[in-house]
Amino acid sequence: MTLELLTPAEMAEADRLAIAAGPFDGIGLMRNAGWAVATVVLARFPGARRVHVLAGPGNNGGDGYVVAKILQESGVAVSLWASGPPRTGSDAALAADDCPVPTKPLAEFEAGPGDVVVDTLYGAGLSKPLASDAARAVALVAAKGLPVVAVDLPSGISGDSGAVLGCAFAATVTITFARRKPGHLLLPGRDLCGELIVADIGIAPAVVEALAVKTFENRPALWRRSFPSPAVDTHKYRRGHVGVFSGGASSTGAARLSALAAARSGAGAVTVLSPGDAMQANAAHLTAIMLRQVDELADLHGFLADRRPSAFVLGPGFGVGDRARAFTLAVLASGSGAGSGVEGLVLDADGITSFRDEPGQLFAAAARPGAPALVLTPHEGEFARLFPAIAEDDSLSKLGKARAAAAAAHAVVIYKGADTVIASFDGRAAINANGAPWLATAGSGDVLAGIVAGLIAQGMPAFEAACAGVWLHAEAGSRFGPGLIAEDLPGALPPMLRDLFSLPPQSRSDCRPGP
Numbered sequence: 436m437t438l439e440l441l442t443p444a445e446m447a448e449a450d451r452l453a454i455a456a457g458p459f460d461g462i463g464l465m466r467n468a469g470w471a472v473a474t475v476v477l478a479r480f481p482g483a484r485r486v487h488v489l490a491g492p493g494n495n496g497g498d499g500y501v502v503a504k505i506l507q508e509s510g511v512a513v514s515l516w517a518s519g520p521p522r523t524g525s526d527a528a529l530a531a532d533d534c535p536v537p538t539k540p541l542a543e544f545e546a547g548p549g550d551v552v553v554d555t556l557y558g559a560g561l562s563k564p565l566a567s568d569a570a571r572a573v574a575l576v577a578a579k580g581l582p583v584v585a586v587d588l589p590s591g592i593s594g595d596s597g598a599v600l601g602c603a604f605a606a607t608v609t610i611t612f613a614r615r616k617p618g619h620l621l622l623p624g625r626d627l628c629g630e631l632i633v634a635d636i637g638i639a640p641a642v643v644e645a646l647a648v649k650t651f652e653n654r655p656a657l658w659r660r661s662f663p664s665p666a667v668d669t670h671k672y673r674r675g676h677v678g679v680f681s682g683g684a685s686s687t688g689a690a691r692l693s694a695l696a697a698a699r700s701g702a703g704a705v706t707v708l709s710p711g712d713a714m715q716a717n718a719a720h721l722t723a724i725m726l727r728q729v730d731e732l733a734d735l736h737g738f739l740a741d742r743r744p745s746a747f748v749l750g751p752g753f754g755v756g757d758r759a760r761a762f763t764l765a766v767l768a769s770g771s772g773a774g775s776g777v778e779g780l781v782l783d784a785d786g787i788t789s790f791r792d793e794p795g796q797l798f799a800a801a802a803r804p805g806a807p808a809l810v811l812t813p814h815e816g817e818f819a820r821l822f823p824a825i826a827e828d829d830s831l832s833k834l835g836k837a838r839a840a841a842a843a844a845h846a847v848v849i850y851k852g853a854d855t856v857i858a859s860f861d862g863r864a865a866i867n868a869n870g871a872p873w874l875a876t877a878g879s880g881d882v883l884a885g886i887v888a889g890l891i892a893q894g895m896p897a898f899e900a901a902c903a904g905v906w907l908h909a910e911a912g913s914r915f916g917p918g919l920i921a922e923d924l925p926g927a928l929p930p931m932l933r934d935l936f937s938l939p940p941q942s943r944s945d946c947r948p949g950p
């Protein structure tokens with residue numbers, strides 16, 4: 436499956452370019468779309484008592500007229516309910532002229548048990564909350580529990596953001612065209628699409644390539660090519676060395692979770708950097724992971740000089756304050772970012788919160804030429820602390836917010852949640868969709884931070900490492916399932932890694948480098 440996600444505007448441009456390039460004109464693409472939908476309706480609902488096609492005023496409605504015609508010609512009982520006539524001269528008007536099924540006003544829509552609804556009210560062109568006739572149809576279908584086949588998107592869902600404008604259908608199956616849209620993966624859109632089918636309607640790959648899309652679904656094909664694989668003659672320090680900062684005596688567990696995850700992700704060496712008062716607690720619980728006392732900046736500089744770490748995690752259980760800020764800025768000041776030295780810093784939890792009053796200090800340090808890559812891993816609350824203006828901007832989707840934050844911070848931002856978005860300051864972004872609610876458990880984020888740092892330490896570029904880490908973490912949680920606690924996650928990684936290494940080598944990556 437292709438990874439590119441097209442915004443509705445990009446999809447409209449793809450339609451335009453495809454029509455210009457041929458062989459299909461607008462009505463040709465619409466007929467292909469209608470056929471794809473009718474095929475799904477016939478295959479999935481062979482016993483439908485009646486199919487109700489709800490047609491809107493735009494080209495989404497145009498698809499509906501094609502579907503109604505094909506279904507009626509296939510012997511299905513069809514009712515066609517329209518919210519209004521299509522705009523004169525549009526492809527939808529051509530489709531309506533060619534449709535033998537009489538239309539009835541949407542405001543009078545009725546349906547009964549055993550019926551199926553095809554939703555072609557609004558797709559990519561949804562621009563405002565559903566009007567009363569459409570909202571009434573949504574409520575009636577929900578009350579009767581009828582299956583809905585949504586075309587392009589369930590009406591009411593924004594293709595850009597996945598948000599519900601007013602109200603929306605909850606579809607059993609959604610058929611979209613050429614490529615998925617962000618609203619198919621972002622919540623609540625993802626949930627309301629039901630099963631998602633991407634139909635080929637004759638838009639050539641070259642058309643999509645011409646759009647130079649920068650938004651992707653996060654799947655292994657996006658980053659598999661740069662996933663670190665140990666050379667046969669490697670040694671442990673060539674596999675990267677991660678330093679994980681521990682909190683004080685009463686909060687050491689989070690750092691150890693990160694450290695274990697970094698080791699499981701393949702880093703050759705991991706050291707927990709512990710304050711003196713927590714050395715005993717850490718020593719009692721570490722085996723393969725190394726331990727070093729770091730109280731002052733001078734201790735950190737000693738570690739940097741002696742052990743040449745390639746990535747750090749700072750934040751889990753660390754405590755909020757001056758010390759977190761000083762260590763963060765020292766790490767960001769240390770790296771060469773060019774193959775030797777510190778390649779990256781994953782700043783999580785308390786590390787993020789420590790900069791709530793002076794985010795500019797962090798962002799300037801990350802923007803310094805040659806600085807290690809900064810990866811921020813905020814959940815919603817932490818995001819709002821570091822990026823309050825972006826968090827409050829209701830015009831931005833989660834995708835837009837993550838992108839804006841990454842640009843502001845000169846960082847890779849992993850905006851966590853059930854629909855985690857990974858965004859880079861270079862404009863690339865990916866939406867993750869393989870997670871499961873079992874991941875919502877204390878310490879789960881600490882493990883994610885460790886995986887990402889482990890991958891960066893092994894030489895994976897920060898955006899790819901962030902995407903790979905999010906995917907592995909989510910996959911581990913989903914496969915483990917009920918009963919998951921954070922301690923289980925590092926140990927659940929090896930089967931995922933084995934699967935990754937058994938994938939055939941890719942000849943190309945779908946992830947274009949940034950500018």
Ligand SMILES: NC(=O)C1=CN([C@@H]2O[C@H](COP(=O)(O)OP(=O)(O)OC[C@H]3O[C@@H](n4cnc5c(N)ncnc54)[C@H](O)[C@@H]3O)[C@@H](O)[C@H]2O)[C@@H](O)CC1
Nearest residue numbers: 461464465493494495557558559560561562563564565587
């Ligand atoms: N030839 C083409 O351009 C093709 C278009 N396709 C279909 O065309 C759709 C996009 O068509 P459009 O751009 O016409 O967009 P839509 O059909 O989604 O709706 C746009 C129209 O509805 C109005 N509108 C938006 N939200 C409204 C609301 N809540 N209440 C009342 N009116 C509202 C807009 O002002 C506009 O007139 C796609 O989703 C896809 O289903 C496909 O058939 C493929 C080919």
Ligand SMILES: Nc1ncnc2c1ncn2[C@@H]1O[C@H](COP(=O)(O)OP(=O)(O)O)[C@@H](O)[C@H]1O
Nearest residue numbers: 851852853870871872874875877878879880881
């Ligand atoms: N409902 C959910 N579905 C999928 N993933 C989730 C869900 N809720 C949380 N997660 C994931 O679990 C992790 C929780 O991280 P975080 O909130 O930092 O927890 P903690 O601070 O306890 O470690 C994140 O990676 C997040 O994306």
Ligand SMILES: [K+]
Nearest residue numbers: 554557588590
């Ligand atoms: K629709």
